Amino acid sequence: MKVEILPEAQEDLVAGFRFYERQGRGLGNYFPECLFEDVDSLTLHGGVHSKVFGYHRSLSKRFPFAIYYRVEDEVVRVRAILDCRRNPSWIR
DSSP, X not given: OEEEXXXXXXXXXXXXXXXXXXXXXXXXXXXXXXHHHHHHTHHXXXXXXXEETTEEEXXXXXXXXXXXXXXXXXXXXXXXXXXXXXXXXXXX
């Protein structure tokens, strides 16, 4: 399967990078590396995750983030990459 990261999800990655870079120098660079690994795993495992708010949700292995996506015509479209520490009503 092919993976497409939509512009909204790209903005989420940038926001996460900025947050973690403020926490410690170099941590910001580690964040997208880890999340891209998680997103890349969707080429093999896309569609197996449970649905939340109408999207499949995959949890990151190293950061408290969730990847929300849909599988359409053999393409995994990543809609959002959100911090799980946020209020669930905001995520919806």
